Amino acid sequence: MRVTFTVNGRRQEADDVWEGESLLYVLRERMGLPGSKNACEQGECGSCTVRLDGVPVCACLVAAGQVQDREVVTVEGLADFAKERDTGAAGPGTDPGAAQRWQPRPAGPATELSPVQQAFVDAGAVQCGFCTPGLLVAADELLERNAQPTDADIREALSGNLCRCTGYEKILDAVRLAAARTGTEA
Amino acid sequence: MGVTRTPTPTTQGSETTGGIGESTLRPDGVLKTTGEFAYASDLWHEDMLWGHTLRSPHAHAEIVSLDVSRALAQPGVYAVLTYDDLPTDVRHYGLEIQDTPVLAHGRVRHHGEPVALVAADHPETARRAAAKIRVEYRQLPVVVDEATATAPDAPLIHEGRTDHHSGHVPHPNVVHRQPIVRGDADAAARRADVIVTGDYEVGMQDQAFLGPESGLAVPAEDGGVDLYIATQWLHADLRQIAPVLGLPEEKVRMTLSGVGGAFGGREDLSMQIHACLLALRTGKPVKMVYNRFESFFGHVHRHPATLHYEHGATRDGKITHMRCRIVLDGGAYASSSPAVVGNASSLSAGPYVIDDVDIEALALYTNNPPCGAMRGFGAVQACFAYEAQMDKLAAALGMDPVEFRRLNAMSQGAVMPTGQVVDSPAPVAELLRRVKAMPMPPEREWESAGGGVDVRALPGGLSNTTHGEGVVRGVGYAVGIKNVGFSEGFDDYSTARVRLEVIAGEPVATVHTAMAEVGQGGVTVHAQIARTELGVTQVTIDPADTRVGSAGSTSASRQTYVTGGAVRHTCQAVRERVLELGRAKLGTHHPAWATAELLLESGKVVTDDGEVLAGLAEVLGDEAIDIEREWRHRPTEPFDLRTGQGRGHVQYSFAAHRAVVDVDTELGLVKVVELACAQDVGKALNPLSVVGQIQGGTTQGLGLAVMEEILVSDRATVRNPSFTDYLIPTILDTPPIPVDVLELADDHAPYGLRGVGEAPTLSSTPAVVAAIRAATGLALRRVPVRPENLTGT
Numbered sequence: 001m002r003v004t005f006t007v008n009g010r011r012q013e014a015d016d017v018w019e020g021e022s023l024l025y026v027l028r029e030r031m032g033l034p035g036s037k038n039a040c041e042q043g044e045c046g047s048c049t050v051r052l053d054g055v056p057v058c059a060c061l062v063a064a065g066q067v068q069d070r071e072v073v074t075v076e077g078l079a080d081f082a083k084e085r086d087t088g089a090a091g092p093g094t095d096p097g098a099a100q101r102w103q104p105r106p107a108g109p110a111t112e113l114s115p116v117q118q119a120f121v122d123a124g125a126v127q128c129g130f131c132t133p134g135l136l137v138a139a140d141e142l143l144e145r146n147a148q149p150t151d152a153d154i155r156e157a158l159s160g161n162l163c164r165c166t167g168y169e170k171i172l173d174a175v176r177l178a179a180a181r182t183g184t185e186a
Numbered sequence: 187m188g189v190t191r192t193p194t195p196t197t198q199g200s201e202t203t204g205g206i207g208e209s210t211l212r213p214d215g216v217l218k219t220t221g222e223f224a225y226a227s228d229l230w231h232e233d234m235l236w237g238h239t240l241r242s243p244h245a246h247a248e249i250v251s252l253d254v255s256r257a258l259a260q261p262g263v264y265a266v267l268t269y270d271d272l273p274t275d276v277r278h279y280g281l282e283i284q285d286t287p288v289l290a291h292g293r294v295r296h297h298g299e300p301v302a303l304v305a306a307d308h309p310e311t312a313r314r315a316a317a318k319i320r321v322e323y324r325q326l327p328v329v330v331d332e333a334t335a336t337a338p339d340a341p342l343i344h345e346g347r348t349d350h351h352s353g354h355v356p357h358p359n360v361v362h363r364q365p366i367v368r369g370d371a372d373a374a375a376r377r378a379d380v381i382v383t384g385d386y387e388v389g390m391q392d393q394a395f396l397g398p399e400s401g402l403a404v405p406a407e408d409g410g411v412d413l414y415i416a417t418q419w420l421h422a423d424l425r426q427i428a429p430v431l432g433l434p435e436e437k438v439r440m441t442l443s444g445v446g447g448a449f450g451g452r453e454d455l456s457m458q459i460h461a462c463l464l465a466l467r468t469g470k471p472v473k474m475v476y477n478r479f480e481s482f483f484g485h486v487h488r489h490p491a492t493l494h495y496e497h498g499a500t501r502d503g504k505i506t507h508m509r510c511r512i513v514l515d516g517g518a519y520a521s522s523s524p525a526v527v528g529n530a531s532s533l534s535a536g537p538y539v540i541d542d543v544d545i546e547a548l549a550l551y552t553n554n555p556p557c558g559a560m561r562g563f564g565a566v567q568a569c570f571a572y573e574a575q576m577d578k579l580a581a582a583l584g585m586d587p588v589e590f591r592r593l594n595a596m597s598q599g600a601v602m603p604t605g606q607v608v609d610s611p612a613p614v615a616e617l618l619r620r621v622k623a624m625p626m627p628p629e630r631e632w633e634s635a636g637g638g639v640d641v642r643a644l645p646g647g648l649s650n651t652t653h654g655e656g657v658v659r660g661v662g663y664a665v666g667i668k669n670v671g672f673s674e675g676f677d678d679y680s681t682a683r684v685r686l687e688v689i690a691g692e693p694v695a696t697v698h699t700a701m702a703e704v705g706q707g708g709v710t711v712h713a714q715i716a717r718t719e720l721g722v723t724q725v726t727i728d729p730a731d732t733r734v735g736s737a738g739s740t741s742a743s744r745q746t747y748v749t750g751g752a753v754r755h756t757c758q759a760v761r762e763r764v765l766e767l768g769r770a771k772l773g774t775h776h777p778a779w780a781t782a783e784l785l786l787e788s789g790k791v792v793t794d795d796g797e798v799l800a801g802l803a804e805v806l807g808d809e810a811i812d813i814e815r816e817w818r819h820r821p822t823e824p825f826d827l828r829t830g831q832g833r834g835h836v837q838y839s840f841a842a843h844r845a846v847v848d849v850d851t852e853l854g855l856v857k858v859v860e861l862a863c864a865q866d867v868g869k870a871l872n873p874l875s876v877v878g879q880i881q882g883g884t885t886q887g888l889g890l891a892v893m894e895e896i897l898v899s900d901r902a903t904v905r906n907p908s909f910t911d912y913l914i915p916t917i918l919d920t921p922p923i924p925v926d927v928l929e930l931a932d933d934h935a936p937y938g939l940r941g942v943g944e945a946p947t948l949s950s951t952p953a954v955v956a957a958i959r960a961a962t963g964l965a966l967r968r969v970p971v972r973p974e975n976l977t978g979t
């Protein structure tokens with residue numbers, strides 16, 4: 001089947017999608033967006049968290065067909081998404097061609113990060129980083145709802161995202177840092 | 187951050203920022219937050235196929251027949267391989283003992299053993315084709331523990347063993363046995379005023395790294411193969427892969443791709459050989475990615491253990507002796523069981539002064555899942571038992587458990603059961619003092635939210651099982667000892683290549699090693715070391731691959747020590763070369779070139795008085811200095827097979843924990859309120875990463891204490907291979923982890939550093955269980971502690 005939906009601000013089409021394929025598979029294997037991770041395929045780890053019409057969901061549990069005509073934001077689009085939210089202007093989105101030719105590139109000073117991404121780097125919340133994309137999408141959504149979350153709020157919002165490396169302390173630090181920084185700017 | 191002693195007089199690089207001792211940020215941090223960092227499971231190649239593994243549903247069975255014709259006939263399938271298709275006579279591999287078949291041959295020895303491989307154009311096609319392979323099994327009786335494995339008529343897991351341990355073990359189903367005898371435990375026992383014994387059990391823990399096993403094999407025109415892979419040790423993989431493929435090592439070119447955690451679970455091969463075989467057979471790139479279910483079968487686990495301990499003490503609180511017997515279940519293949527036995531035995535007395543010991547540790551071959559390396563490696567199991575014993579002894583003597591431990595704590599100069607002298611700081615009593623002195627978390631925190639009850643702060647959390655009724659607080663302590671580096675005479679070297687050149691007027695260092703960055707932050711530290719040693723700001727870390735010499739394993743808390751040591755050593759050689767060049771080119775310009783101690787700082791050659799002699803750009807000109815060097819730590823020696831005596835370990839590391847728990851005694855639910863840690867790290871090369879390692883290790887210990895266990899049926903099949911049924915701590919299960927870092931330099935180690943990663947995984951588990959015992963008064967001799975252990979149901 002063909003599935004058409006918006007990913008990170010751009011219309012995308014996937015052809016020959018199998019019945020059982022998940023949104024996660026389509027993003028990773030058909031659209032060249034491997035940022036969302038697959039660590040369980042069962043909705044248990046949160047590594048595949050994306051926004052679907054604004055709501056954080058496990059992309060591994062969403063059938064590809066269900067996203068027809070809907071909007072998806074992945075970690076690859078998070079910086080633009082946050083920018084658009086902050087400035088009210090439409091971000092450039094991810095060009096589908098560019099996304100499909102995706103190659104890792106060295107991070108330069110030019111790489112723009114959203115506040116929550118920057119805070120994860122600064123706070124040491126990234127070790128192996130496999131949990132990071134999902135945590136970032138979930139944390140960004142939390143801060144959108146609740147600009148000054150308590151620790152209990154953060155724990156509740158991130159309770160669906162497993163991390164095996166950090167013991168979560170630095171992840172809490174990162175979310176606190178992102179909240180504090182955004183608070184000062186406002 | 188405590189006392190710091192610097193072991194070397196050189197103050198190289200103190201003016202350069204971003205050097206050692208600073209919390210510089212990860213060079214891969216940005217890519218990991220944008221989603222661009224390429225993990226092994228993200229790799230993609232034009233025309234690539236997907237590989238899939240058919241695995242045994244039985245733990246022990248004869249393969250009566252195997253028919254792949256229906257799978258081969260399926261459209262989209264390019265190859266189906268079984269044992270008979272293997273290209274050479276080398277059909278087994280293994281870290282220490284080559285006993286693991288690449289694909290099963292006539293018999294499977296554990297649930298999930300690979301039987302056949304499929305390559306197809308879609309992962310689902312490969313899966314469906316694998317399901318069409320017809321395998322007829324005849325089930326065999328299973329051996330699952332010491333009694334069944336060593337019974338007179340026990341089936342032998344590996345008949346006709348000829349490995350280097352087969353000659354000295356008491357039974358062919360014992361992989362390795364290590365006794366350690368020192369002093370006279372019988373005589374010492376007669377001096378004891380109290381004697382306590384205990385039987386303890388540790389369940390099978392999984393590494394549960396988040397990034398599943400994966401890699402991409404690309405056939406090359408020269409008949410070789412390029413393998414992009416998530417592993418812990420590229421060169422050890424290479425040594426095992428190449429002979430099976432029938433290729434010389436230089437035709438198997440390996441590059442590390444992004445690794446989503448490891449914790450020991452990537453020491454053994456998983457899909458490496460399989461993907462290469464499929465790629466060479468089909469002539470196409472083949473990607474293999476395990477899902478979580480398969481991952482539980484794709485790597486070894488932590489050895490489950492039964493441990494019997496006896497300790498005695500005098501009335502004034504001095505330990506007289508210790509006897510113990512530790513039985514580790516190694517499962518169907520050896521993996522690193524022999525080394526785990528070495529650790530369990532040599533570290534079984536814990537960080538205490540005990541002159542008279544009688545120790546025995548062994549690992550079994552059974553039909554249970556193979557077990558091998560996991561963070562803490564043999565020391566975790568022992569620590570759970572000896573720390574429970576310490577609390578028992580203190581109680582028997584009516585002493586405070588921390589004071590009792592401090593009274594018996596080892597310090598520098600102590601002698602291990604192996605006879606090895608601990609010749610660097612061993613601040614065991616100090617760590618206990620520090621962790622005890624940390625402020626206590628508030629009581630009944632759930633009430634503090636303005637009269638109401640915040641159930642998130644209670645056992646049971648949002649399940650809203652209690653509002654504080656039946657909730658009892660407990661506090662527990664534990665301390666542990668872990669070795670750092672590969673032991674028992676292993677040639678545990680590492681290699682680094684460092685290039686220094688001037689690019690666009692700026693000196694730039696490039697560090698190339700084969701170190702597997704699995705998340706620990708080695709890449710951060712290598713850049714820091716290069717900055718410190720070469721006085722440069724810009725450092726490039728080349729991808730890890732097999733074009734450079736071995737870096738050894740990212741295991742045993744050893745990489746900062748050994749590959750960090752190699753980077754430092756090579757940088758020093760580069761620095762010497764810079765100074766030689768400088769003397770040759772500019773020596774006549776200033777007498778200090780010949781007379782002063784010269785340093786590289788902020789891109790310049792300076793005297794130790796800080797006078798600038800030249801810029802690096804001036805000294806180097808167009809020349810690039812490029813040096814590759816190996817580096818070794820002090821050698822170790824094997825343990826004597828009868829007495830266990832020997833200088834077996836490179837370095838020891840120590841951590842102590844205090845756990846505070848609230849237990850809902852009616853439902854048996856535990857909320858760990860706080861898990862404080864004090865650890866000596868010798869020198870924190872990157873304090874932010876050090877704390878991150880300690881918190882991560884602590885959390886894995888918490889998981890073992892109250893959550894994590896691979897459950898095995900009486901037919902030795904795995905019952906819970908999923909994150910739905912195998913639970914690891916979430917952010918709600920994990921408490922605040924305050925960390926107190928002590929820095930007492932080890933004069934034998936680079937910069938005085940001490941391996942960090944594992945020690946916190948040891949003491950975390952017994953501290954949590956001690957706290958639950960304190961809250962409930964129960965004996966709790968097994969981990970993980972389950973609700974039914976607390977309610978007696």
Ligand code: FES
Nearest residue numbers: 041043045046060
């Ligand atoms: S991969 Fe989707 S929740 Fe784990």
Ligand code: FES
Nearest residue numbers: 128129163164165
């Ligand atoms: S950083 Fe490795 S899983 Fe979170």
